[in-house]
Amino acid sequence: MWRFRVVSSLTLFGLFAVTAMLVCYALEPRSHWFILAFAGACVLGSIYGFLQGAWPFGLIEAIWSLVAVRRWWLVMKLR
Numbered sequence: 001m002w003r004f005r006v007v008s009s010l011t012l013f014g015l016f017a018v019t020a021m022l023v024c025y026a027l028e029p030r031s032h033w034f035i036l037a038f039a040g041a042c043v044l045g046s047i048y049g050f051l052q053g054a055w056p057f058g059l060i061e062a063i064w065s066l067v068a069v070r071r072w073w074l075v076m077k078l079r
Contacts, residue, residue, distance in 0.1 A: 010052055017044035032075045039068035 020041035027034040042065035049058030 010048070013044075014048040014052065017041060017048050021045055032072060032079070035068055035072040035075060039065045039072060042068055 018041075021038060021044075024034045024038035024041050028038060042061050046058045046061035046065060049055065049061055
């Protein structure tokens, strides 16, 4: 028999964050704005990591967001 589990809002938030990261990363060659959007999605992933108790994940995602913002800044300087 099928049993349906209710998915928590925190889990849905995490799913949204990592999906946004994947989509933005895939679309980065199309526009420099996707690099900045990727950084924002990394911030969301970091928040998710800290909220669910996986602080190493949250910390690494925060660092990734800084790396992405720096990459965006360097691309903007070249324009």
